[in-house]
Amino acid sequence: MRLTPPLISTSEVRYSPTGLRQLVLRSLSIPTIENLAVTLDQFDSFDLTGNDVAALSNFPPLPRLSELLASGNEVASISPDFAAKLPSLQTLSLGENSLAALSSLVPLFKLADLESLELLGNPVVSRPYYRLLLVSQIKSLKVLDYKRVNKEERDKAERFTKSAAYKALVREVFEGADAPKVEESAGGKHDAEFDKPATAAAIRTQFTAEEKEEIKALIESAETPAEIDHIQAFVARGVMPPKRGKAKEAAPAAAPAPAEPAPAAAPAAAPAAKRKRTTSESSAGSKGKGKGEKAAASAEEEKAAAPAAAPPAKKGRKARADSAASAASAASEGSRGSRGGAKASPAKKAAKAAGGYAKMTVAKLKEELGRRGLEVPKGVKAKLVEVLEADDAK
Known part of the structure; x- marks a missing residue:
C-alpha cells in the first residue's frame, strides 16, 4: 500500500506513553517513504513498524520529529541526508531489518541529539567492533540495543579510537570526506586490547x-x-x-580435540573385555582335556567368578542356606556343559547340602530355572521345585 496523502490523513493519531504526539502507520505494507510533507511537521513521532520499507530516504524536513519507530521492515540503506532532514531525532528503532554493513550506519553518526538506538535483528550487529564504533561516533548516545552506555564503555571506545584496528576500520567503513580524522600515532599502545582483527582485510564489511x-x-x-x-x-x-x-590442511590440527574424552571412558570398559578374553581362553584350553579336567576347569572358573556375584554376608542358619543355594545356581550353568548330566552336577550337590530345592527361596528357584533356560511355571513354590527336580532327573 502506498503512503498517500489520504492514507496519512485518515491514519490514527495518538499520544505515546512518553507524551509524544504520534502518527500511527503500522502494518500497512508500505514500501516507500513518501508524501510525509502533508503532515506539516505536526508530529513528534512516526510509527512505521511492520511495513516493507527498504530505505530510510525521501524524508521532508521535519525539525519537530524526535522519534522514529521502523522495526520489522526491510531497511537495507539510510539516505546520506537523513540527519539533515530529521535534526531533532532522539529515538530511532530499526530492529529486525536488513542493515548488513557498518558503512550503512554512517548517516546516523551525524545525529547530534540521538540518545536511544535499536538495531537488534540486523546482520550488522555481528560485525567486529560494531558497538564500540557507534559509541565512539555518536557522542550523545545513552542507550544502544536496550543496553545503557556507561562510562566504562565510553572509556573503552576512546581507547579504541587510538588503536590500529580503528585505523583500519575507518579506511573500510567511511568514504571520502565523511571519514573522521585519525591520529597518525594510532596503533601501538592499545593494539593488544583490540586485536580482533588487526588488518583491513580481516574487517571487510562487504564482498566484491x-x-x-x-x-x-x-x-x-x-x-x-x-x-x-x-x-x-x-x-x-x-x-x-x-x-x-x-581448510583441509588445517583440519588435522583440529581433529584430535574431539577425541580427548575417549581415554577417560576406556579403563571402565577394559576389565569386562579382559574377563571375556580370560573366559574364552579358558574354554579354548579346556577342549583338549579329559572328562575330569573339564569338570575341574569349570569348577575353577565358577570359583573365580563367585566372589564378584556373591551377596553380602548374612548371619545365622538362613544365611548359610541362602549362600549354598546361590552356589548351586552358579554351579549349575557350568555343569550343564559336561556330559549330559550323567553324574551329579555341582548344582545338585549344593541343593542337597542346603537340604534340597525345598529349602531355597522362590526367587532363587526362579533364577535357577532362568539359568537353565526353562520356562518358569505359574503356581506355588512346590511347582517350581518339581520342575527343577524333573530337569535333574533327565
Missing part, C-alpha cells in the same frame, strides 16, 4: 562480486554440512573464508 562468486563456489563444492557451517561463520564476520585446500 568476484568474492561472492568464490564463496558460492566454495559452498557448492563443500562435501559435508560442517564445511558449509565453517564457510558461513567466516562470511558472518565479514571475512573471506579460506579456500578448500587450506
